[in-house]
Amino acid sequence: MNSWIINILPQDLQIICNHAESTYPEECCGLILGYLGRDGKTVIDIIPTENAWNTQAEDFPGEYKVQTTRSRYAIAPQVMLQAQKTARERSLNIIGIYHSHPDNSATPSECDRLYAWEEYSYIIVSVQNGKATTVKSWTLDHHHQFQPESIENIT
Template sequence: MIYLTTTQLQQIRLHAQTTYPQECCGLLLGTLENQHKFVLEVRETENNWSPHTDESLPHLPSSTGQTLSKNNRFSIAPEILLQVQKEVRDRQINLIGIYHSHPDYPAIPSEFDRVIAWPAYSYLIVSVILGKATELQSWILNEHQQFKPEIIKYVA
């Protein structure tokens, strides 16, 4: 289960709308208590995806004829991830998740999302239809490296 404030939800939705038609992405910083993740900060990042990102993923199935771009792919620069991992360690909190948007597509993980996912993180996906953020869902990997829904609780 992951806990977000309405302000954090609004920040993610606004980020998704302002980057449309490209995918937005960002990090969720917070604390872990048993199986509960509490978001303390939403950190917006640049979508750093390039065609070379997919080339570095040998297990990624070939594209189904779709043009790959920031409109249907995202990547967070490794140096940003490293910097944030050091920062959260110093602050004694955790990197608990990653969020991104799906322009004109449901908030359901793609095969690309699954291949790049890390087991300990929550993956929030916000669907943006014609520039308007709609549904938001959270996903976590199960023991078979498949996504399963994660409950989102909104707090004041």
């Protein structure tokens, strides 16, 4: 299995970009459902979620608490639990999380790295002046460092 590839339909990528543009200048976030196969991860569904950073920030350490939804995101625990239940009912898994970086690059931040999970893909959309520009996917290696993950369009 190639775990460095995420396969996605162009319309699912468009859902992510539209969500990113609609929440600008704040970060958007959402969940990616799918499965693992010989050809990497395959996206089956995109679940846009609310950026719950403002209600979840107290759970993060010191310097991150002062950040806002313009530069941080969080998915509420009850939303994660519901998505896990939905995925299980559909014989899928949560295979990743997407979020946007308003007026910044599609490169993970240190905060993104600290709270990331090894098995997930992290799709990041750079939104410049309200327009989605660059989309990149990342996954953690065994040293908890982000590595680029190839985004392949399903045709």
